[in-house]
């Protein structure tokens with residue numbers, strides 16, 4: 001057991017750094033075992049005259065430290081395992097520090113490390129301190145000049161941020177390159193890459209006529225897998241000019257693809273470093289989802305150049321200032337590149353799959369957290385996705401023009417600085433004249449608001465009462481009403497959209513067919529007048545607010561909304577909520593020992609009507625077709641019944657499949673044909689999604705397994721091949737093993753495709769899956785040192801396979817805890833992420849609770865627990 005409990009960092013304790021770093025000069029002598037880093041800082045005191053100089057540093061070997069060229073005697077400074085302290089320093093001076101590090105031994109992938117022989121860095125959030133001693137905090141910004149020296153044969157390419165200002169040969173087969181970044185930046189945006197890399201080159205002319213050189217750097221042999229990412233980059237650059245008037249500010253933009261990477265990608269100034277998965281794509285091995293992901297991530301990192309880099313965060317509590325805003329911007333971009341309604345549905349699906357559970361569990365925290373132990377643990381769905389929803393609500397409240405004015409003001413005020421979420425909201429308020437004081441509770445209050453709607457019709461008036469309530473979350477017992485922008489419509493019994501006239505508005509004026517209500521109180525009633533009969537309300541259209549909604553809809557109301565709601569989100573949502581209610585009823589019936597599932601005929605019919613409606617986009621129909629996930633359904637239960645949910649959902653799938661067998665056969669044939677030869681377009685993706693959705697229904701009858709096997713063999717793209725394999729792994733048919741073996745043999749040399757092979761086996765809802773996963777751990781291509789591989793096998797098992805992970809004997813839990821303990825020393829950032837499913841124990845039955853908490857206790861009892869894992873395990877364990 002760790003004896004010294006790690007320190008808690010609090011927002012309330014923020015204090016500015018007492019020195020300014022005027023400039024920074026870095027020189028690297030690269031070597032896998034002993035890289036020398038010489039760092040020269042020009043410092044001047046801006047705070048307290050007595051303040052000591054304190055620098056962060058971790059896993060460093062200090063070689064020397066000098067002030068104004070004079071080496072310091074050992075009694076002048078104190079070096080600990082977390083930093084360097086010099087008690088007495090002048091008011092203005094030059095500090096020179098030499099350290100030594102071993103990139104080869106860096107398995108945490110934070111700081112400078114090696115990935116397949118390529119040097120690369122990851123400094124966000126606190127990786128720079130693993131390179132040299134420095135005030136490693138985002139409000140210390142300075143200009144960087146970086147010289148990299150390395151063996152020319154092994155590392156012909158040497159990259160860092162900004163412009164390449166010098167290069168030349170050195171003795172002993174070495175060479176050097178010097179880079180200068182004219183823009184001040186915090187240390188987390190520093191990057192260095194060195195290796196033998198291939199370059200894919202292109203260019204972009206900005207709207208003011210500057211030519212920007214664009215490069216994507218990859219391991220040799222991957223050049224042909226870059227064009228899609230390059231096109232995405234150019235589209236993103238153009239889009240940011242068109243929509244926000246934001247132009248790129250240097251003449252060079254580099255992206256590097258690396259195989260070993262903790263997250264998706266990183267926005268280092270002019271030298272973005274990407275997980276290979278977020279860059280590389282070819283038709284044979286990338287799915288439509290992979291292409292869409294690449295497009296979004298490339299855009300996301302590019303957009304950070306303004307929202308993140310030019311304007312950065314004052315402290316890490318403000319992380320959503322850059323992440324929520326940049327996710328919102330990449331969502332807007334994807335909506336413009338693809339189908340906006342389909343994108344919105346996907347956003348809400350992942351918000352519900354990842355953020356709502358977080359908000360309802362032991363790790364709930366506000367969009368702007370107020371304390372943390374390890375900042376790596378706060379790159380969360382709440383900061384990213386709920387943060388984006390907060391920006392989206394502001395956009396909704398201010399309107400397109402008001403929001404753009406607010407953005408312009410935000411940039412004019414804060415360019416070149418490190419700032420706060422409050423200052424962002426202030427710019428929005430000042431530009432629009434709107435008061436956001438209540439709205440800002442979205443930043444400080446954790447938990448998902450529960451909204452309850454009730455309607456009463458009398459004398460031509462429909463009174464819609466909205467109540468809101470948020471349950472307590474850890475550390476926040478009392479909650480206050482939030483400002484909720486809530487879009488509503490009213491539909492007549494024959495499916496017509498009705499005008500929304502609020503009581504008190506002139507009876508002769510135009511009344512809109514949809515409107516956004518400002519819900520600000522715990523209970524509020526809105527009275528709509530001039531109605532002939534009781535309407536059906538369409539609520540939270542477009543998912544204007546990230547809330548859980550309960551409304552008193554009858555089955556007939558839901559079927560009506562599925563059919564007629566002109567808001568495409570609300571139409572989809574009606575189907576999801578209808579299915580959810582049916583399925584939860586079925587689970588409860590089963591649990592009560594009554595084995596008659598509730599009659600689903602009306603739902604199944606309504607679904608058939610929607611799926612047959614050829615005026616609807618295929619991608620949208622594919623969304624309608626997909627039932628709520630098992631996780632989502634279990635999440636709606638006070639005590640999760642994972643087995644019951646699985647059984648009920650499978651039964652409804654079969655029911656739908658039997659009723660609409662002909663429709664599915666027709667849809668599949670029609671849309672396989674319409675997809676044509678593969679091209680990674682949104683339109684083609686829509687056809688494939690609909691055809692593959694139909695295949696999944698058809699193969700609920702194992703007699704149809706041959707359809708999947710034939711599709712597997714004939715596929716000219718990974719989307720179709722994976723869809724077939726995904727179906728086959730669940731079935732006990734000979735094609736299962738044949739196709740799995742074929743897939744392995746075909747793609748064993750393609751790491752990203754091989755990850756899919758690991759994953760697809762890990763998510764199979766079969767009794768032998770855990771045994772198979774354990775076998776796969778000893779596959780020659782399995783390693784705990786590559787985060788993509790760990791996520792593909794262990795992550796997919798723990799987060800994508802509810803019935804097997806939650807096996808009654810606790811074997812899934814024990815397996816996960818073992819992997820977390822392995823990662824404790826290897827890569828605690830990944831370990832902490834992996835462990836999160838164990839934190840849901842309170843929602844399980846008595847037996848599973850005991851098993852899960854026992855595993856958490858086992859983790860907490862381990863020696864030398866990393867901060868990352870300690871924080872998640874201890875918070876998860878709390879009753």
Ligand code: TRP
Nearest residue numbers: 122124125262263264265266267
């Ligand atoms: N800032 C990055 C993004 O959202 C994400 C990030 C944070 C990251 N820490 C990281 C990426 C560590 C990789 C490794 O775009």
Ligand code: ZN
Nearest residue numbers: 300304323326
């Ligand atoms: Zn980001």
